[in-house]
Amino acid sequence: MEERIAELRRLAEREISAAPSLDALERLRIKLFGRKGGAFTELTKSVATLPVEARPLNGRLLNEAKNSVTNLLETRHRELSRALATGPTAPQIDTTFPGRRPHIGRRHPLTLTMDLLCDVFLRMGFQVRQGPEIETDYHNFEALNMPPDHPARDMQDTFYIADDKVLRTHTSPVQIRTMLAERPPIQMIAPGRVFRRDSDLSHSPVFHQVEGLMADRGIHMGHLKGILQRFVEDVFGTGLALRFRPSFFPFVEPGAEGDMQCVACRGAGCGVCGGSGWVEILGAGMVHPRVFENVGYDPKKITGFAFGIGVERIAMLLHNVGNIRLFYENDMRFLEQF
Ligand code: DAH
Secondary structure: OHHHHHHHHHHHHHHHHHOOOHHHHHHHHHHHHOOOOOHHHHHHHHHHOOOHHHHHHHHHHHHHHHHHHHHHHHHHHHHHHHHHHHOOOOOOOOOOOOOOOOOOOOOOHHHHHHHHHHHHHHHOOOEEOOOOOEEEHHHHOHHHOOOOOOHHHHHOOOOEEEOOEEEOOOOOHHHHHHHHHOOOOEEEEEEEEEEOOOOEOOEOOEEEEEEEEEEEOOOOHHHHHHHHHHHHHHHHOOOOOEEEEEEOOOOEEEEEEEEEEOOOOOOOOOOOOOOOOEEEEEEEEEEOHHHHHHOOOOOOOOEEEEEEEEHHHHHHHHHOOOOHHHHHOOOHHHHOOO
16 A cells, blocks of 8 residues: 555656646646545545554555645646746737837927017017916006096907906006016016907907017117017018008007018918908007006106017918917817927
8 A cells, every 4th residue: 555655646746747738737636636536536545444553654644645746736837827927838029019109298389389489589688577367457457558448448358357357358467567566678578378258260268479568768669660570580581571550559659560471472462361461460569658657667768669469370370270279179180280
């Protein structure tokens, strides 16, 4: 009996070490320990039939053999599993396959345009100033020479937050805030978001402006025209004229609207400019003496010019975009082109 136990143990150890696969190993386990007909199972039954004196020794030997073989089965199982995960039959990774591109964000075309405009004016010595988007009635209207019942307020259909708080309808109130806080010489621009109750193909209730102000002794309209012409050249290249058309804004006198020659047809007339050859891009003028008085400047000594440029209009001309709403629909097919 001792010899049979030792013999089975040797045989089991040899076969387990040689088992080529997890399947083969499982078949081996059943052959050795299966409830019906397993070699160790049968041997255990035989031990029970031995004479009483012979049982303890053979029982112990058999248990030792079973434990050892069971351990070996587990070890081999681990080996085979690991080989399966890393070996030549493991799932292969094709390192030449093109990777998945991470999605890279980009700046919005309006941000790009606003940054471009700021760069152009910074190079001409302007500094950036900022003001709040929720503005007081005073800064947005009154200090800019638009008293409460002034009809000019109708030019800018306003979102009121409270009786004296509005979503700013233009960036011009930043002129007021800057002049209240600083003394001449002043040469500032204010890029920002503005709000009006107005919405159609060429108007959005939210849009952007870059405001400009230069105030000092001896500033005149020639400075205004020169700086704005230079701005058009820096943004669109040479050869496009800028013209002033007389216009009215309560905070300037005289006031003008500025048209540039159409980028698409260079003045010949096309769909972009409605056949006129010109597109309006800004409002401007010489700061009204009453505005200077409102901020405590002496209009007999200080003169200045101001302008407000429509950022969307510039972006549309720069990139040949026909519909202002494209800037606000967040359509990736549009935004990814910039
Ligand atoms: N604030 C005006 C608007 O939103 C634009 C403007 C016109 C700004 C004349 C100015 C200016 O500074 O002088 O329509």
